[in-house]
Amino acid sequence: MSEKVTIYDIAEKLNITAATVSRALNNNPKIKEATRELVIKTAAAMNYKQNKLALALKSGRSNNIGVIVPRIDSNFFASVIRGIEEELYPHGYQVIICQTHESIKRENENLHTLVDAQVDGIMMSVTGISNENDSAFRNVLEKNVPLIFFDRSKHIDGVSSVTINDFKGGYLATKHLIDEGCRHIAHLSGDQSLDIFKNRFLGYKQALLDNGLTFNEEHVIHVKSSVEAGKEATTALLALKTQPDAIFSSSDFAALGAIQELQARNYSIPNDFCVAGFSNEPFTKFMELSITSVDQSPLEMGKMSARVFLEQVDKTDTIKIEKKVVLAPELHIRKSSTKTTF
Amino acid sequence: MSEKVTIYDIAEKLNITAATVSRALNNNPKIKEATRELVIKTAAAMNYKQNKLALALKSGRSNNIGVIVPRIDSNFFASVIRGIEEELYPHGYQVIICQTHESIKRENENLHTLVDAQVDGIMMSVTGISNENDSAFRNVLEKNVPLIFFDRSKHIDGVSSVTINDFKGGYLATKHLIDEGCRHIAHLSGDQSLDIFKNRFLGYKQALLDNGLTFNEEHVIHVKSSVEAGKEATTALLALKTQPDAIFSSSDFAALGAIQELQARNYSIPNDFCVAGFSNEPFTKFMELSITSVDQSPLEMGKMSARVFLEQVDKTDTIKIEKKVVLAPELHIRKSSTKTTF
DNA sequence: TATTTTCGTGTAATCGATTACATGATTTCC
DNA sequence: GGAAATCATGTAATCGATTACACGAAAATA
Numbered sequence: 001m002s003e004k005v006t007i008y009d010i011a012e013k014l015n016i017t018a019a020t021v022s023r024a025l026n027n028n029p030k031i032k033e034a035t036r037e038l039v040i041k042t043a044a045a046m047n048y049k050q051n052k053l054a055l056a057l058k059s060g061r062s063n064n065i066g067v068i069v070p071r072i073d074s075n076f077f078a079s080v081i082r083g084i085e086e087e088l089y090p091h092g093y094q095v096i097i098c099q100t101h102e103s104i105k106r107e108n109e110n111l112h113t114l115v116d117a118q119v120d121g122i123m124m125s126v127t128g129i130s131n132e133n134d135s136a137f138r139n140v141l142e143k144n145v146p147l148i149f150f151d152r153s154k155h156i157d158g159v160s161s162v163t164i165n166d167f168k169g170g171y172l173a174t175k176h177l178i179d180e181g182c183r184h185i186a187h188l189s190g191d192q193s194l195d196i197f198k199n200r201f202l203g204y205k206q207a208l209l210d211n212g213l214t215f216n217e218e219h220v221i222h223v224k225s226s227v228e229a230g231k232e233a234t235t236a237l238l239a240l241k242t243q244p245d246a247i248f249s250s251s252d253f254a255a256l257g258a259i260q261e262l263q264a265r266n267y268s269i270p271n272d273f274c275v276a277g278f279s280n281e282p283f284t285k286f287m288e289l290s291i292t293s294v295d296q297s298p299l300e301m302g303k304m305s306a307r308v309f310l311e312q313v314d315k316t317d318t319i320k321i322e323k324k325v326v327l328a329p330e331l332h333i334r335k336s337s338t339k340t341t342f
Numbered sequence: 343m344s345e346k347v348t349i350y351d352i353a354e355k356l357n358i359t360a361a362t363v364s365r366a367l368n369n370n371p372k373i374k375e376a377t378r379e380l381v382i383k384t385a386a387a388m389n390y391k392q393n394k395l396a397l398a399l400k401s402g403r404s405n406n407i408g409v410i411v412p413r414i415d416s417n418f419f420a421s422v423i424r425g426i427e428e429e430l431y432p433h434g435y436q437v438i439i440c441q442t443h444e445s446i447k448r449e450n451e452n453l454h455t456l457v458d459a460q461v462d463g464i465m466m467s468v469t470g471i472s473n474e475n476d477s478a479f480r481n482v483l484e485k486n487v488p489l490i491f492f493d494r495s496k497h498i499d500g501v502s503s504v505t506i507n508d509f510k511g512g513y514l515a516t517k518h519l520i521d522e523g524c525r526h527i528a529h530l531s532g533d534q535s536l537d538i539f540k541n542r543f544l545g546y547k548q549a550l551l552d553n554g555l556t557f558n559e560e561h562v563i564h565v566k567s568s569v570e571a572g573k574e575a576t577t578a579l580l581a582l583k584t585q586p587d588a589i590f591s592s593s594d595f596a597a598l599g600a601i602q603e604l605q606a607r608n609y610s611i612p613n614d615f616c617v618a619g620f621s622n623e624p625f626t627k628f629m630e631l632s633i634t635s636v637d638q639s640p641l642e643m644g645k646m647s648a649r650v651f652l653e654q655v656d657k658t659d660t661i662k663i664e665k666k667v668v669l670a671p672e673l674h675i676r677k678s679s680t681k682t683t684f
Numbered sequence: 685t686a687t688t689t690t691c692g693t694g695t696a697a698t699c700g701a702t703t704a705c706a707t708g709a710t711t712t713c714c
Numbered sequence: 715g716g717a718a719a720t721c722a723t724g725t726a727a728t729c730g731a732t733t734a735c736a737c738g739a740a741a742a743t744a
Contacts, residue, residue: 004485006730017694022732032692052459053404054730057395057699063459064406064438072427073420082415085441094459096406096436099427117394117405117436143346227628256628263630283625286569286598288605348700359724364702374722396700399729 005048014042025050056118065309066114068098068107068124075281076298077125080150083302084123091310093120100127108136115139121146121309126154129193146312150305151296152194160312160323162305166196169294169329170203173248173276176292176331178211180339182246182274186219186237188230188254200250200278219244223254230257238265245273246337252277252284252293259289259336274337290334297327347390356384367392398460407651408456410440410449410466417623418640419467422492425644426465433652435462442469450478457481463488463651468496471535488654492647493638494536502654502665504647508538511636511671512545515590515618518634518673520553522681524588524616528561528579530572530596542592542620561586565596572599580607587615588679594619594626594635601631601678616679632676639669 007021014021016035024031024039031039056062067084069077085095096119098110107127114122122145137156140147149161177185187204190197201220208215218240223229230253237244249255255277259269267273269289277284280295308323349363356363358377366373366381373381398404409426411419427437438461440452449469456464464487479498482489491503519527529546532539543562550557560582565571572595579586591597597619604615611617611631619626622637650665 004730007732008730018731019695019733020693022730023693026732028733030692035692049458051399051730053395053399054699055732057393057399057701058730058732060699062395071424072414073417073424075415075417078415078420081439082413082441085414085439094438094440094455097423097427097439098436099424113436116391283628286625287628288630346700349702350700360701361703361725362723364700365723368702370703372722377722393700396729397702399731400700400702402729 004051005043005046006051007048010039010043010046010048013046014038060118061120062118063092064094064096064117064119065121065123066096066098066110066117066119068100068110068114068122070102070125070127071099072097076151076279076296079298080125080302080305083299083304084306085302087303087306088310102127104128104130111136111140115143115145119145121148121313123148123150123305123309125150126152126194128191129154146309148305148308148312150301152196158322160308160321160325162301162308162325162327163196164296164301164327164329166199166329167203167206169278169296169331170200170248170250171207172203172329172331173278173292173294174204174207175211176333177246177248177274177276177337178207178213180246180270180274180337183213184216184219184242184244185213185246185248186221186244188221188223188233188247188249188251188258190222190225190250192222197250204248216242218242223249223251225251225253227253227257227260230254230259231261232257234258234261247273247275249276250278252279252281252291255291255293255336256283256287259291270335270337270339274339276331276337280332284334285332289336292334292337293332295330295332297330301327346393347385347388348393349390352381352385352388352390355388356380402460403462404460405434406436406438406459406461407463407465408438408440408452408459408461410442410452410456410464412444412467412469413441414439418493418621418638421640422467422644422647425641425646426648427644429645429648430651444469446470453478453482457485457487461487463490463655465490465492465647465651467492468494468536470533471496488651490647490650490654492643494538500664502650502663502667504643504650504667504669505538506638506643506669506671508541508671509545509548511620511638511673512542512590512592513549514545514671514673515620515634515636516546516549517553518675519588519590519616519618519679520549520555522588522612522616522679525555526558526561526584526586527555527588527590528563528586530563530565530575530589530591530593530600532564532567532592534564539592546590558584560584565591565593567593567595569595569599569602572596572601573603574599576600576603589615589617591617591619594621594623594633597633597635597678598625598629601633612677612679612681616681618673618679622674626676627674631678634676634679635674637672637674639672643669 007018011018011021021039024036067081072078100107104127147159151163153161153163174185189201192198205215221233223233247258255275259275262269262273276292278294280293284291284293304325312321349360352363353360363381366378409423414420442449446469489501493505495503495505516527531543534540547557563575565575589600597617601611601617604611609615618634620636622635626633626635646667654663
């Protein structure tokens, strides 16, 4: 019952060779119609299932693609993965998940493991920018495995990426806060060696300058993406001589921390302080005091990454296509920053 | 540069056979120490990487395991997957993700695809209980692929499962609401053909009876796990002759919907109404009016599932071990149900 | 009818690694 | 010193499917 049926078993039963069986099952036009039907019928009757491992070995394609993310239990990454999976499912690809936990060592290990496992492509959000790990990336490219960055990208020749316009996201959020009457807008940034945080910061700065506000170095604080970090940063901001009247955070979690800290100190939001975050995590919408946030359309980002992969995978590897897709960010304005009553 | 190096290449360079190379790399004790060292050094120098596909074909083990969930972009499932990945990573397994989107057809397809892809095991949370799909499960078992259910389980001989004690979870939450002084507790349930929802309901009912309260059929409403469904159900509950004074929801999202609907109608929570949810989604903690919820320790559930898999995978397939792990639920009491001031 | 095409299928190599068995060289033991 | 044991390596089959090439039979052509 549990014995695996191979094309040899089918061949034996029909007194033909495995080659004929293989050809019949693959609709090779050279096979007589009667033979083809007989083989297909017999295969079905014997409950034959093609051995994908054998196929993978022979063809050199595993039909697996690897996805590397810092962690999977964040709505953003999970949604991207969902998009990738949905887009690739009809094409018969399986999605292998790896987490780096923000460790570069782990990122390198994952890259090697995936290449060793002969995945047909890798999509990833970079954990950090460092020079040491370049060998891992080089390894991927040397093996001609299509590599696509999403969200957190890295500048490597011949590598495609799907990101959002983070500069514009930062700009939009900041402009909105200015429009609400805020004049001293602080910014909670992330690791600026990562483009996403750098660009959100630059967008923030440009919005200030474009609107005649002064940029105050003190008002930019680097935080981890956590509630606790947001609280601490807010405490630090409140201790400044020139206190801010708004906070644009590159992280929704830090934005939440800021709100909690401000409320604990009896500041009123949005009256005393306006707050905006980034990522549009589900909770920002659910709060009674809903939080304004920049949406990154993660589902679309995942689907787009998958599409870019599909475009690349069949090209001869001599022609390298480097595609840079930039999605538009969308500002979701909510209570945490809406002074104007409707 | 990008040419793949095989053991034959190494053998040729050293004027020995591939068999010797293979044995040297696998630390076969029959190999002379000098040869072993030479082979290992040469392999490293040539940047040899073992071809996992060839190994998989020969050994019949792919070192991949499959995980099937209704969707990945929910904190609960993402966390379980995180747990699985973390636990399996040190053992060299890769995790393949499949989503059913609550479709039984998709569930069957996923099961077949994973078996065809020769995964070494499957962990899944069942999408629905139906008889039609039994053939897909039978197929898995016939092929002797270890199968482990987590959270949403199904009764199949020889299949292990990792769940939480949903009865106890329902009981704890309900008991807590009673302790807070609620006397007419409504319940938002899910599809009761799934054990998890059935058991939460039974726990709820038992808690009522154990505490001298009457069970009122009208107070049990079946909803989907969504904010909208929670709102609708609440509207229906408020229209009843005997209005409830508390809601225990099997879903955090429905609980949130209930809260929003109640607040829209100017009911005060927790004074007029106490609300408790299930799953301990991140937002329940983040809300200003934080929501009481039953934690399912998803990370632990994932790790435990992985451990059960590891225990099973090496046993001879004649001895079938069926292990039922039941984790303890933990009630997180928050503002939405705390009348008593501390 | 003789010759060339076409057709359908068989033969055998291939993908890359593992491993039972065979073999020759060396060592051990009486 | 010769038989037996041990050691290190080679030979070749195997996992299951694909496919270039070969080949005989039938069909088309002259």
